Amino acid sequence: MNLEATINGEELTLEVEPGEVLLDVLRRNGFKSVKEGCKTGDCGACMVLVDGRAMTSCTLFAAQVQGAEIKTVEGLNDELAESLRENFLDKGAVQCGFCIPGVLISAYSLLSSNADPTEEEIKAALDGNLCRCTGYVKQIEAIKETAEELGDS
Amino acid sequence: MLKHVTDYHYPGSLEEAASLHDRESRSFFIAGGTALALSDSKRPVELIDVGELGLDELGLDEAEGKIEIGATTSIQRIVEHQGIKSVLNGFLSESLEEIGSYPIRNAGTLGGSLVHPFPWSDVVTILSVLDTEVTYFHNGERKTRDFSRLYEDDFRSELNESVIEKLSIDLEDETSAAASFRKFNRSEFDVAALNLACRINHDQGEIVEARLAAGARPMLAERANEVEEELTGEKLGPELARKAGNMAAQVFELGDDKKISGEYRETLVEKMTADAIKGIYQEVST
Numbered sequence: 001m002n003l004e005a006t007i008n009g010e011e012l013t014l015e016v017e018p019g020e021v022l023l024d025v026l027r028r029n030g031f032k033s034v035k036e037g038c039k040t041g042d043c044g045a046c047m048v049l050v051d052g053r054a055m056t057s058c059t060l061f062a063a064q065v066q067g068a069e070i071k072t073v074e075g076l077n078d079e080l081a082e083s084l085r086e087n088f089l090d091k092g093a094v095q096c097g098f099c100i101p102g103v104l105i106s107a108y109s110l111l112s113s114n115a116d117p118t119e120e121e122i123k124a125a126l127d128g129n130l131c132r133c134t135g136y137v138k139q140i141e142a143i144k145e146t147a148e149e150l151g152d153s
Numbered sequence: 154m155l156k157h158v159t160d161y162h163y164p165g166s167l168e169e170a171a172s173l174h175d176r177e178s179r180s181f182f183i184a185g186g187t188a189l190a191l192s193d194s195k196r197p198v199e200l201i202d203v204g205e206l207g208l209d210e211l212g213l214d215e216a217e218g219k220i221e222i223g224a225t226t227s228i229q230r231i232v233e234h235q236g237i238k239s240v241l242n243g244f245l246s247e248s249l250e251e252i253g254s255y256p257i258r259n260a261g262t263l264g265g266s267l268v269h270p271f272p273w274s275d276v277v278t279i280l281s282v283l284d285t286e287v288t289y290f291h292n293g294e295r296k297t298r299d300f301s302r303l304y305e306d307d308f309r310s311e312l313n314e315s316v317i318e319k320l321s322i323d324l325e326d327e328t329s330a331a332a333s334f335r336k337f338n339r340s341e342f343d344v345a346a347l348n349l350a351c352r353i354n355h356d357q358g359e360i361v362e363a364r365l366a367a368g369a370r371p372m373l374a375e376r377a378n379e380v381e382e383e384l385t386g387e388k389l390g391p392e393l394a395r396k397a398g399n400m401a402a403q404v405f406e407l408g409d410d411k412k413i414s415g416e417y418r419e420t421l422v423e424k425m426t427a428d429a430i431k432g433i434y435q436e437v438s439t
Contacts, residue, residue: 001161018200019158021190040191041257042342053229053259059190060260063161064183064204106255127342128254 005065007031008075014062022048022057022065026072033073033101037130044129047102048072054109056128073101076108083149084108087142095133103129107143116147160199166206170316171290173201182316184208184225185262188269203316208264210319213237218324220245224264224289224317228252228276231263240324241332241352242436248279248334248350254342264317267303273344273369277303279334281366281374282352284323289315297321301376329361330354331436333429337421339412345369346412347421351429358389358437365401365429367422371410379404380426389434398427 003016003025016025023046026034034057037045041059048057049071084107087093094100103126110117110125117125122143126136164170174180180199183189189200203225210223213236220237231237232250240246252258252275266276267287285300291311295318302308332352336345347369354362363384368374380400387393402423407415 017158018161019156041187041253044254044256047256050259053227054256055260056256059187059257061158061161061183061186061190061200063200064186064202066163066202066205109255125255128256 001063003062003066005067006069008071016062018061018063020062022060022062022070025062026057026070031072031074035098035101037098042128042130043099044102044106045099047105047129049105049109052109052112054105054128071105073104076104079153080111080146080150081108083146084111084142087145087149088139091138091142091145093134093138093142099129099131099133103131103139107139107146111143111147111150116151117143119144157195157197158200159197162199162201163205164201164203167203167208167290167316167318168293170201170203170206171293173199174314174316175292182268183265185227185260185265187257187260188265188271203264208318213240220322220324222263222320222322224267224319225262226264227259228261228263228266229255229258232258241330244332244334244352245279245283245322248275251275251334251336253344257342263320267317267320268312268315270303270373271344272371272373273346273348274374275334275336275345275348275368278348278350278366278368278374280320280322281368281376282332282350282364284325286321286323287312287317288319288321289317291315329356331433333432335425335429337413337425347418347425348374349422349425349429351426351433353384353389353430353433353437355389355437358434360384360387360389365397365426367401367405367425370405370407370418371412372406372408375405377401377404384430389430389437391431391434394427394430394434397430398423398425401426 003014035045037043039058041056046057106125122140177199182203183200184204208223208225211226213220232246238246270277288297334350336348338345349367352364363381365377365380366374402419407418409415
């Protein structure tokens with residue numbers, strides 16, 4: 001069957017199997033920032049934005065996003081995304097990097113709807129992302145810093 | 154992942170969805186997809202996507218004293234709804250926020266939680282203590298039934314074969330009610346090892362009606378009618394909370410599973426019941 005969706009701003013028609021999950025379809029089509037971790041919706045490594053909302057692509061059938069707008073990290077290229085990237089690097093919030101695309105999607109989703117989140121809100125937004133390296137402290141700092149920077153500008 | 158999905162349908166209406174389902178015995182309705190995508194069933198199935206049928210209306214009708222929630226409304230949308238945040242002093246939105254993680258709540262729907270409810274479902278426990286009605290299509294007929302009848306076998310089997318349209322929560326008695334939700338899980342977004350909800354309708358602290366439900370026992374949520382009856386007519390307070398906790402530990406049918414033992418659950422039920430009622434007492438007293 002055909003899946004028609006806008007992925008990172010480009011209208012695409014992709015051939016998918018009715019039982020395929022979105023994660024597999026995205027990776028097969030070159031969106032390699034979307035990682036396969038647990039494949040049970042627990043780790044958040046496969047997180048994407050579906051119509052602006054963060055979701056784990058391993059728990060969605062590809063056919064479910066028919067007509068939707070999908071964004072992966074490759075497609076985040078505005079001021080917010082740029083500031084998040086810089087702050088993640090500056091704060092040392094990235095170690096092995098496997099979880100980072102998912103974490104960035106969660107952070108981007110949070111700051112898109114809440115420009116000045118509290119630490120508790122940041123922690124809640126990262127609830128669905130497992131990071132085994134950083135302990136989250138630097139990631140939380142990077143998100144706070146981004147909020148402050150964009151709030152000042 | 155379901156490996157043997159032979160077809161995926163996009164019906165244009167509820168009626169079409171129901172008729173597709175009637176035609177294919179091994180078919181499932183899908184909206185959020187979270188649970189079905191994780192199913193490891195090896196039997197061939199067809200999926201019927203009801204996500205685009207406009208069943209995601211969400212509204213708080215203060216004049217009518219009702220919350221109407223379309224079946225495919227995501228859990229997270231309900232959590233974020235400004236009007237619902239004040240219902241029962243935040244009970245509904247705060248308890249639903251305990252479910253999974255943000256991305257899971259973005260995908261998971263209320264209807265999906267009821268069609269094939271999991272024993273550890275928080276949604277079932279939460280709705281069990283509210284005045285909830287479920288509207289659904291079954292065998293070409295539109296029906297509305299009281300959610301509390303979910304425990305009756307015929308209703309459960311009907312829902313398994315139905316397209317749920319919406320849920321309606323009556324808030325008529327809300328001004329004199331308070332509720333509390335407690336959950337024990339091994340990690341922040343793991344499913345519940347035990348969950349418990351309590352709602353008390355009172356007249357200046359004297360209990361007019363009590364509802365107490367526990368889920369993940371490890372079985373599906375049930376109400377503790379004996380405890381509810383015992384509480385009715387009593388004055389809210391710490392001693393009553395302790396007494397209700399003791400009784401709940403005796404009344405609820407609890408068992409072992411790989412998460413925790415039945416004995417552990419007994420201790421938890423006692424503590425969670427007492428804490429829930431104490432919390433309600435404190436809320437009512439201030």
